[in-house]
Amino acid sequence: DKNKESFIFKESEKFKEDSFYNISTEIISKRKLLRLYKPNYPIWAKKIGLEAEVQLKFKISKQGVVQDILIEKMSGFPELDVLGFRAIRKWHFEPIMKQDGVDEWAFVTLKFEIS
Numbered sequence: 001d002k003n004k005e006s007f008i009f010k011e012s013e014k015f016k017e018d019s020f021y022n023i024s025t026e027i028i029s030k031r032k033l034l035r036l037y038k039p040n041y042p043i044w045a046k047k048i049g050l051e052a053e054v055q056l057k058f059k060i061s062k063q064g065v066v067q068d069i070l071i072e073k074m075s076g077f078p079e080l081d082v083l084g085f086r087a088i089r090k091w092h093f094e095p096i097m098k099q100d101g102v103d104e105w106a107f108v109t110l111k112f113e114i115s
Contacts, residue, residue, distance in 0.1 A: 024113060029106035031060060035092040039083035041112055052077055053111040054084040062101045064093040072107070084110045 027033060045052075055073035058066050066088055074081050088108060096102075 024111045025108060026111075027106065027108045029060065029093065030104055031064065031093040031096075031106075033091065033093055034064065035090070037087050037090040039087040039110070042079060042083065045077070045080070045112060049114060050077070051111075051113050052080055053109055054081050055107065055109045056084055056088060057105060057107050058088060059103050060093045060106055061103050062096045064095040066091050066093075067103070075112070080112060084108075 025036070025038070052075040053073075054071065054075040057070045057072045059068040061067055069085055069088060071081055071085070075084075087110070093106075
Protein backbone atom coordinates (compact mmCIF):
# COMPACT_ATOMS: atom_id res chain seq x y z
CA ASP A 1 0.00 0.00 0.00
CA LYS A 2 1.73 3.16 -1.24
CA ASN A 3 -0.24 5.58 0.91
CA LYS A 4 -2.75 4.54 3.57
CA GLU A 5 -4.55 7.89 3.28
CA SER A 6 -5.14 7.40 -0.44
CA PHE A 7 -8.54 6.96 -1.97
CA ILE A 8 -8.43 3.72 -3.97
CA PHE A 9 -10.86 3.48 -6.83
CA LYS A 10 -11.28 0.10 -8.50
CA GLU A 11 -13.68 -0.30 -11.33
CA SER A 12 -14.19 -2.64 -14.25
CA GLU A 13 -16.42 -2.03 -17.19
CA LYS A 14 -17.53 -4.40 -19.91
CA PHE A 15 -17.83 -2.60 -23.21
CA LYS A 16 -21.24 -2.95 -24.83
CA GLU A 17 -19.95 -3.79 -28.28
CA ASP A 18 -18.04 -6.82 -27.04
CA SER A 19 -18.57 -8.22 -23.55
CA PHE A 20 -15.59 -10.56 -23.90
CA TYR A 21 -13.07 -7.71 -23.52
CA ASN A 22 -12.76 -5.02 -20.88
CA ILE A 23 -10.46 -2.36 -19.55
CA SER A 24 -10.23 -2.12 -15.78
CA THR A 25 -8.66 0.66 -13.78
CA GLU A 26 -7.06 0.97 -10.38
CA ILE A 27 -6.45 4.54 -9.29
CA ILE A 28 -4.52 5.56 -6.20
CA SER A 29 -5.25 9.15 -5.25
CA LYS A 30 -6.18 11.21 -2.19
CA ARG A 31 -8.99 12.85 -4.15
CA LYS A 32 -12.26 11.51 -5.49
CA LEU A 33 -12.48 10.93 -9.24
CA LEU A 34 -15.34 12.95 -10.72
CA ARG A 35 -14.98 12.16 -14.44
CA LEU A 36 -13.57 8.93 -15.84
CA TYR A 37 -12.88 8.38 -19.52
CA LYS A 38 -11.73 4.96 -20.71
CA PRO A 39 -9.98 4.13 -23.95
CA ASN A 40 -11.62 1.67 -26.32
CA TYR A 41 -10.08 -1.77 -26.49
CA PRO A 42 -8.28 -1.64 -29.86
CA ILE A 43 -9.62 -3.92 -32.59
CA TRP A 44 -6.11 -5.07 -33.55
CA ALA A 45 -5.47 -6.11 -29.92
CA LYS A 46 -8.74 -8.06 -29.81
CA LYS A 47 -7.82 -9.92 -32.98
CA ILE A 48 -4.60 -11.24 -31.48
CA GLY A 49 -6.05 -11.82 -28.00
CA LEU A 50 -3.72 -9.28 -26.40
CA GLU A 51 -3.77 -8.58 -22.67
CA ALA A 52 -1.54 -5.88 -21.25
CA GLU A 53 -1.35 -3.16 -18.64
CA VAL A 54 0.17 0.28 -18.48
CA GLN A 55 1.01 2.13 -15.26
CA LEU A 56 0.88 5.91 -15.27
CA LYS A 57 1.76 8.60 -12.74
CA PHE A 58 0.18 12.02 -13.02
CA LYS A 59 -0.23 15.28 -11.17
CA ILE A 60 -3.67 16.53 -10.11
CA SER A 61 -3.90 20.33 -9.94
CA LYS A 62 -5.74 22.19 -7.16
CA GLN A 63 -8.60 22.56 -9.65
CA GLY A 64 -8.77 18.77 -10.18
CA VAL A 65 -7.22 18.76 -13.65
CA VAL A 66 -4.76 16.02 -14.68
CA GLN A 67 -1.30 17.34 -15.59
CA ASP A 68 2.26 16.07 -16.11
CA ILE A 69 1.49 12.47 -17.10
CA LEU A 70 4.42 10.05 -16.88
CA ILE A 71 4.54 6.41 -17.95
CA GLU A 72 5.83 4.42 -14.96
CA LYS A 73 5.60 1.01 -16.64
CA MET A 74 5.06 0.54 -20.35
CA SER A 75 2.68 -2.11 -21.65
CA GLY A 76 5.11 -3.28 -24.33
CA PHE A 77 2.75 -1.91 -26.97
CA PRO A 78 3.21 1.82 -27.68
CA GLU A 79 -0.33 2.11 -29.06
CA LEU A 80 -1.82 1.01 -25.71
CA ASP A 81 0.46 3.36 -23.79
CA VAL A 82 -0.74 6.28 -25.94
CA LEU A 83 -4.40 5.27 -25.49
CA GLY A 84 -3.93 5.26 -21.71
CA PHE A 85 -2.13 8.60 -21.78
CA ARG A 86 -4.87 10.22 -23.87
CA ALA A 87 -7.66 8.78 -21.70
CA ILE A 88 -6.42 10.03 -18.32
CA ARG A 89 -5.74 13.47 -19.80
CA LYS A 90 -9.56 13.82 -19.89
CA TRP A 91 -10.14 12.78 -16.25
CA HIS A 92 -11.19 15.23 -13.58
CA PHE A 93 -10.87 14.96 -9.80
CA GLU A 94 -12.53 16.90 -7.00
CA PRO A 95 -10.88 20.30 -6.54
CA ILE A 96 -9.20 21.44 -3.33
CA MET A 97 -11.24 24.19 -1.74
CA LYS A 98 -8.55 25.40 0.68
CA GLN A 99 -6.38 28.32 -0.41
CA ASP A 100 -3.24 26.53 0.75
CA GLY A 101 -4.03 23.31 -1.14
CA VAL A 102 -1.28 21.92 -3.33
CA ASP A 103 -1.06 19.82 -6.46
CA GLU A 104 -0.60 16.11 -5.78
CA TRP A 105 0.68 13.03 -7.57
CA ALA A 106 -1.54 10.01 -8.25
CA PHE A 107 -1.11 6.62 -9.93
CA VAL A 108 -3.24 4.49 -12.23
CA THR A 109 -2.92 1.01 -13.73
CA LEU A 110 -4.98 0.47 -16.86
CA LYS A 111 -5.49 -3.22 -17.66
CA PHE A 112 -6.54 -4.32 -21.13
CA GLU A 113 -8.03 -7.75 -20.41
CA ILE A 114 -9.90 -10.64 -21.98
CA SER A 115 -12.56 -11.84 -19.56
